Amino acid sequence: MKGSYSIGDLARETGVKATTIRWYESEGLMPAPSRTPGGQRAYGRAHLERLGFIRHARELGFAMPTIRSLLDLAAEPERDCAAAHAAATEQMAAIDAKLRQLKALRAELARLAKACAGGRVSDCLIIETLADHRHGHCADKNHGR
Amino acid sequence: MKGSYSIGDLARETGVKATTIRWYESEGLMPAPSRTPGGQRAYGRAHLERLGFIRHARELGFAMPTIRSLLDLAAEPERDCAAAHAAATEQMAAIDAKLRQLKALRAELARLAKACAGGRVSDCLIIETLADHRHGHCADKNHGR
């Protein structure tokens, strides 16, 4: 009922590490809270909620600039939520692209793993395939980031 | 037929950027090539093949330490390829995990996007869901990396 949380309290409540919370503050995602006389951060309920918002958005895979605009949006209830809808749709498209790419990788890996049942490296299809410079440029280049 | 490639030649042949090739060299993944009298890198066919190997492995999503060991393995044809098989299997498992996680995210995003058909922010399910601190800790925490 005291309405004040230490950074550790926030961390426990939201599952976001204290170091990460400080980092969010330094990046301007979280507002700087008031301090105790000794200089330790003292948060209020609003901070707790904002941090929860950020965490949920991160869990959905939103990038930080997107989260910034979602936070801005949430602060103005009168505005149209089209931007939020667009962000969700874009994020979905990005995930779809990644899913397609990962599925292709998985299939290729399964093929390789199946074709190599042990034995000497010189007979190993995995190594052979990797080493084959005639192997096509078939895979998506934009993965991994 | 001259058997010598500039870094740009290698880049064209493999689709790996010249800067990246230099970076591979600095990391020890590519051996330092000989140089022209003027100091420019002069590669041979072995370099071309090694770079192709690295690229294929990257396309399959292998991490660089794994690629290092695969390269070592490829250099010793008498050894058993079990390690290569294990690497492929592990990589597959990692991809499976990521696929599961992305599918869950996608489903959640689809739900949100569908439930918000425009209108004011104060009625927007997307914003509302993000802001709801009672929202579960359901999503996998280890995504994004």
Place this chain on the structure above:
DNA sequence: CTTGAACCTCCAGCCGCTAGAGGTTGCATA
């Protein structure tokens, strides 16, 4: 001989944190 594209080195930055060093504060217990 003159262009200008390709090459060189070195350094900084991307994202989203994470960890560690080295020091200070806050709270519970004796």
Place this chain on the structure above:
DNA sequence: TATGCAACCTCTAGCGGCTGGAGGTTCAAG
């Protein structure tokens, strides 16, 4: 009240896997 120790503070550097730029040099074609 003293003490101990967990939690806090700031600052800095590092992760992976590159990428881009500044500022200068070399190479090959015309």
